[in-house]
Amino acid sequence: MNDAIKIRILQGDPIIHDVKNASLPKLFRGLPSIEDKACFSGCNKCQEVCPTNAIKLNPVSINLGLCVFCPLCEETCPEKIIHFTNNYHLAVDSKEKLIVIKQTKTVSPEIASEKIRKYFGKSLKLRQISAGGCNGCELELNALSNVNFDMGRYGIEFVASPRHADGVVITGPITQRMTKATEICYEAVPNPKIIILFGACAISGGIFQNSKEIQRKFLEENKIDLFIPGCPPHPLTFINGLLDWLKNV
Amino acid sequence: MKSLEVQNNQLFDRDATRFLEKDEFRNTVSELMQNGSRMIALTPVDKSDPQKIIAVLADSNSSNIHIAGGNFSDGKLEFESWANEFPQTNYFECELSENYGYAPVNHPWLRPVRKQNVILRDKPYHFFKLEGEEVHEVAVGPIHAGVIEPGHFRFQCHGELVYNLEINLGYQHRGVEKLFLRANPNQRIILSESIAGDTTIGHTFAHCNAIESLSQTQLSLRAEVIRTIAAEIERIAMHLSGLGGAANDIGFALPASSYGRLRTLAINSLAAICGSRFGRGLFLYGGVRFDLNDEIKNTVTDNLKIIQNDVHQINEYLFSSVGALSRFEETGIVKKDLAQSVGLVGLAARSSGLEEDVRNQFPYGAYRYNPISMITLSTGDVFARARLRALEIDETLRFIFDQIETLPQGEIKSEVGNVAANAGVVSIVEGWRGEIVHIVFTDGNGNLLNYKIKDPSFNNWYGLSLALRETAISDFPLCNKSFDLSYAGHDL
Numbered sequence: 121m122n123d124a125i126k127i128r129i130l131q132g133d134p135i136i137h138d139v140k141n142a143s144l145p146k147l148f149r150g151l152p153s154i155e156d157k158a159c160f161s162g163c164n165k166c167q168e169v170c171p172t173n174a175i176k177l178n179p180v181s182i183n184l185g186l187c188v189f190c191p192l193c194e195e196t197c198p199e200k201i202i203h204f205t206n207n208y209h210l211a212v213d214s215k216e217k218l219i220v221i222k223q224t225k226t227v228s229p230e231i232a233s234e235k236i237r238k239y240f241g242k243s244l245k246l247r248q249i250s251a252g253g254c255n256g257c258e259l260e261l262n263a264l265s266n267v268n269f270d271m272g273r274y275g276i277e278f279v280a281s282p283r284h285a286d287g288v289v290i291t292g293p294i295t296q297r298m299t300k301a302t303e304i305c306y307e308a309v310p311n312p313k314i315i316i317l318f319g320a321c322a323i324s325g326g327i328f329q330n331s332k333e334i335q336r337k338f339l340e341e342n343k344i345d346l347f348i349p350g351c352p353p354h355p356l357t358f359i360n361g362l363l364d365w366l367k368n369v
Numbered sequence: 370m371k372s373l374e375v376q377n378n379q380l381f382d383r384d385a386t387r388f389l390e391k392d393e394f395r396n397t398v399s400e401l402m403q404n405g406s407r408m409i410a411l412t413p414v415d416k417s418d419p420q421k422i423i424a425v426l427a428d429s430n431s432s433n434i435h436i437a438g439g440n441f442s443d444g445k446l447e448f449e450s451w452a453n454e455f456p457q458t459n460y461f462e463c464e465l466s467e468n469y470g471y472a473p474v475n476h477p478w479l480r481p482v483r484k485q486n487v488i489l490r491d492k493p494y495h496f497f498k499l500e501g502e503e504v505h506e507v508a509v510g511p512i513h514a515g516v517i518e519p520g521h522f523r524f525q526c527h528g529e530l531v532y533n534l535e536i537n538l539g540y541q542h543r544g545v546e547k548l549f550l551r552a553n554p555n556q557r558i559i560l561s562e563s564i565a566g567d568t569t570i571g572h573t574f575a576h577c578n579a580i581e582s583l584s585q586t587q588l589s590l591r592a593e594v595i596r597t598i599a600a601e602i603e604r605i606a607m608h609l610s611g612l613g614g615a616a617n618d619i620g621f622a623l624p625a626s627s628y629g630r631l632r633t634l635a636i637n638s639l640a641a642i643c644g645s646r647f648g649r650g651l652f653l654y655g656g657v658r659f660d661l662n663d664e665i666k667n668t669v670t671d672n673l674k675i676i677q678n679d680v681h682q683i684n685e686y687l688f689s690s691v692g693a694l695s696r697f698e699e700t701g702i703v704k705k706d707l708a709q710s711v712g713l714v715g716l717a718a719r720s721s722g723l724e725e726d727v728r729n730q731f732p733y734g735a736y737r738y739n740p741i742s743m744i745t746l747s748t749g750d751v752f753a754r755a756r757l758r759a760l761e762i763d764e765t766l767r768f769i770f771d772q773i774e775t776l777p778q779g780e781i782k783s784e785v786g787n788v789a790a791n792a793g794v795v796s797i798v799e800g801w802r803g804e805i806v807h808i809v810f811t812d813g814n815g816n817l818l819n820y821k822i823k824d825p826s827f828n829n830w831y832g833l834s835l836a837l838r839e840t841a842i843s844d845f846p847l848c849n850k851s852f853d854l855s856y857a858g859h860d861l
Contacts, residue, residue: 123686127623130679134630145637145668147644147659171556188559190650191658204644248516252543254857256566256647259610261516266629280514297485297540298519301511327559330551333544351649352566 134267139359142208148354149189149204152182154222157201166193166202172320172327184210184227185218185323188351210349211361218323218347229346229365236345239312240286241366243275246316247285247309251302252292252334256352257319261289269355276362282306287314287345291352293321293328299335306342314345319352326351371397372426372437375795377731378582383414383791383810383818386438388421394439395448398424401435402455407712409797409806411461412821414438416550419469420446425795425808429730434795441471450476457712460831483539483860496535499525504532507842511540518856526842534837534845536830541860549820554580554654561807562649565824565858567610570596570603570648571800572822572858575807577652578733579796583811584654584786590777592656593735598772599639599648599657600734601741601765602669604801605676606635607853608758608765614850615755616687619696624687631679634672641668656782666773677766684759697752701836701848704749713832715803715825717852720757721749727799741768751844754851788815800825802855824858 136142144150159180167175170193174186180201182193193202212218213229220227231237250258264271265278279285282305294302306315317339320326328334346365348358371389375381389397402408406426413419420441427434439448450473452459462473464482472490473479480494481487487494498506504527511519519540525533545564552560561576562569574596581588613628636646643651643659651657661669687693703713708721718725726743728736744760746753793810803825810818833852837845 123682123689124623127627127683127686130682131627131630134633145640145644147642148640149644149650169555171553171559188649189645190559191644192555195658249512250516250518250541252541252857253518254541254563254566255518255855256563256569258516258518259567260646263629263633266633267626268630268633278516292541293543295540295542297542298511301519301540305512321563327556327563328543328548331544331548333542351563352647354646 131267135270136268136356139356139363142356144206144208144354146206148206148208149191151207151210151227152187152202152204152220154180154182154220154224155201155203156222157199159201160198163198165196165198169193169196172324172329179222182220183218183324184212184220184349185215185347186320186326186329187349188320188326208354208357209360210353210357211364212347213345213365215347218349229361231367232345232365235312236314237366240314244287244362244366245277245279245285246287246289247282247305248278248289248291249302249305250291251298252295252328253319253321254292257291257321260352260355261291261318261358264355264358269359271359274359274363282308283310285309285313287316289316289318290322291318293325293331293334294336294338296333296335299338302338306338315342316346316348317344318348318358319350323347323349372401372435375434375436376432377434377733377797378578378794380582380585380789381793383793386414386423386436388438388440391439391441391448394437395451397437398426399451399454401426401437402451402457404428405430406435408458408461409804410808410821410823411458411465412808412819413469414793414810414819416819420444422465427731427797429725432731436795446471447474449474452477456710459711460827481537481539483542485537485539496523496537497525497533499527499532503527520856524842524845529841529843531837531840531842531845534834536834538830538856539860541857543861545861546820546822550817558652558654564822564861565855566647567607567855568603568800568802568805568824568858570600570651571798571805573652574600574734575796575798575805577654578798579794579807579809580654580788581785582794582796583788583792583809585789586655586783586785588656588783589779589781590735590738591779592781592783594739594772594776595657595661595781596652597735597739598661598769599642599651601769602635602639603648604765605762606632606639607801608762609635609676609680611758611850611853612687612755614853615697615751615847616693618847618850619693621687621690621693624683627679627683631676634676638669638672641665653782655785656780660781661773661776666776670770670773673766673769680759680762688756688759694752696847697755698750700751700844701840701851702748702750703832703836705747707835708749708832711831711835712828714828715799716757716801717754717829717832718803719743719745720753722747725804727797727804731797733796733798735772739768739772741765751847751851790815802826802853803829822861824855826854826856826859829854830859
């Protein structure tokens with residue numbers, strides 16, 4: 121018993137109390153900012169180095185759904201136009217909002233509909249589907265339940281059965297061999313239900329976008345409610361995305 | 370010499386491999402295994418010319434890697450299977466058969482590796498089935514109860530006892546090896562970071578070593594040391610995660626959540642070094658992207674000091690609990706002889722008493738100058754696999770503190786040369802699970818011709834299957850967690 125108390129005291133107070141304004145390591149790469157400066161004429165170095173074709177030029181824009189948040193464009197740009205800020209608030213509710221341009225200072229999802237908030241605002245149970253994820257996203261989703269992030273305090277939890285769930289969180293580019301299972305799992309979730317895409321692979325295929333082994337029809341046929349960019353996204357990006365969307369806090 | 374002998378990360382001429390006639394090839398490989406070598410790959414050199422294959426074998430005693438070539442140009446892709454005599458080749462033969470249509474004659478149990486609904490030997494493949502009174506089958510997956518990767522498990526049980534567990538994977542197959550051949554160098558690093566997201570550094574380490582060997586790039590000592598520090602922090606993080614998982618699976622909440630808290634400290638240390646909690650973005654060809662300045666050194670040291678202090682007390686609490694020990698001890702046993710014959714690697718092998726550690730036996734990077742101790746246990750049960758994690762965390766912490774204190778001065782990036790044409794290299798790295806192998810061949814222009822990856826999970830999934838024999842099915846989650854294998858790394 122004494123030992124147990126000793127271990128409990130060691131735990132201290134590890135929880136992140138203010139999930140909106142937590143400070144992350146200096147080098148953490150969050151929301152990119154694009155400075156209002158002209159590119160060298162003809163320069164397309166950032167576009168050339170980008171491993172996932174996330175960058176468009178004239179004017180410069182970055183697609184957060186494709187971006188794997190590697191530092192290549194930032195370190196390559198001769199004019200230092202692209203810079204990754206520490207801002208981990210990245211979740212959005214539409215594909216259009218994934219595009220970061222010069223004017224973009226922050227991104228956030230629109231507040232969910234009255235119905236969604238009434239049903240899920242205080243309690244949201246999610247079933248996770250790993251469809252080709254490399255286990256990076258899965259580890260970050262698991263981290264949401266640890267003592268640091270403790271997502272359960274907001275009434276948001278992962279459940280074992282899709283029948284108990286209010287929606288699915290998909291990770292990975294959806295491999296050919298997971299298409300059937302993904303459909304069956306989604307079908308088993310009772311209505312109304314939501315779909316959240318977690319990570320670059322799920323949102324756009326990411327680094328696997330040109331693989332012949334993936335099949336993304338499911339995503340075209342169903343409405344996506346929330347996009348969580350990152351490779352993998354930080355747990356706080358997920359929590360804040362949901363809280364902003366559900367206006368829970 | 371009938372086979373080519375190379376070292377880890379040694380550049381060799383692609384034409385240096387002699388392609389022997391089939392029977393001679395078979396005998397050469399048998400002889401090598403007889404003398405204690407272990408198969409690490411069975412693959413064509415050139416994917417478009419599958420009639421010429423190589424068997425790559427590693428000899429842990431002499432630190433040599435043997436490459437034997439076989440010529441099947443007469444059109445008949447058949448050879449007498451080694452697997453009856455050397456069960457370790459079983460899965461490699463299945464893979465070769467699935468990918469290139471080879472028929473290993475008299476193979477004891479040809480099964481699919483990454484495909485479902487396949488036809489083998491002209492018949493649709495069915496799972497192994499046990500028949501008899503009171504026998505029942507349990508099917509699980511591909512989607513499991515927790516937040517984990519997909520895979521299908523078939524248990525043949527008699528009451529609570531598992532007689533056989535067949536593991537059917539491939540759901541995560543994204544075509545990584547093929548993508549490597551088409552990718553540009555920037556994409557290749559991101560790809561290697563995404564082979565198995567829990568072993569980001571391990572796989573990227575192996576990939577960079579391979580490319581740097583092919584381009585004759587010499588790294589600064591400082592860059593080498595920063596790489597190994599990152600690799601060892603990854604080991605600590607995932608070992609803590611494994612211990613937390615084991616505690617969680619026996620319903621022991623306090624240690625489970627404590628290990629979880631310490632893991633956060635470990636991966637946040639990686640984020641302090643390079644911005645990503647998994648070490649993404651740290652590696653580039655020729656060195657590392659981020660230096661360890663004094664501020665980061667202090668952050669990392671402070672975090673690891675807390676881990677060192679706390680993990681001792683938590684380990685003591687967990688491993689002195691009678692309840693925990695009764696669940697861990699003599700559960701999911703893989704004995705040494707069995708582990709050796711099926712070719713287990715890494716953590717699982719060392720828990721069964723095998724001396725297998727790439728860092729000692731095929732040293733690379735900074736391990737060549739700064740050795741780290743290999744730790745083995747003998748019981749091969751869940752206890753050994755959990756306890757070994759605890760012991761390795763201790764040794765790894767000692768190693769990192771040493772390295773940080775004596776960090777060499779110098780640049781962190783070196784000039785990268787051109788990738789050699791018509792060359793090959795075998796790069797082996799000890800990830801936290803075990804031996805990671807990347808084998809690369811280039812064509813006449815220095816473009817990649819074949820990229821073969823072997824995650825330690827490829828060897829060890831069968832170990833989990835064997836651990837479950839005669840074990841209660843209710844112990845499956847615990848056994849599974851004690852191996853903690855990668856689906857993505859296996860499926861590629």
